[in-house]
Amino acid sequence: MLTIAPILLLALAVVLLVRKGGMRWWHAATTALFGYYLASTSIAPNLDSGLAQLTGWVGSIQL
Template identity: 50%
Template structure:
């Protein structure tokens, strides 16, 4: 659950920065959010979750 919450916060910050500095319009961000909700209810959602968890595990295993 911690990865999910931190991932959501990270994506929210990225969207906020893109809206302010990158020229992303609010409607584009809303459309992306709606697409995310629709994808969460499809059969591809477990694959997306697994891929995200794999990337998070990969990032956390990198030692500096």
């Protein structure tokens, strides 16, 4: 079974959006800073739990 860290997938998505999708680097930097500060709030555990459930659901899909 192949396991890829969500941070690597998100980093790849950002690089592709910057290079091919017209997203500017300052948009990506602003979004990264928002995520960094959001991680230190009280809602962070709920977001982490939701992301874990979503990745578990996606991982259970049989192709």
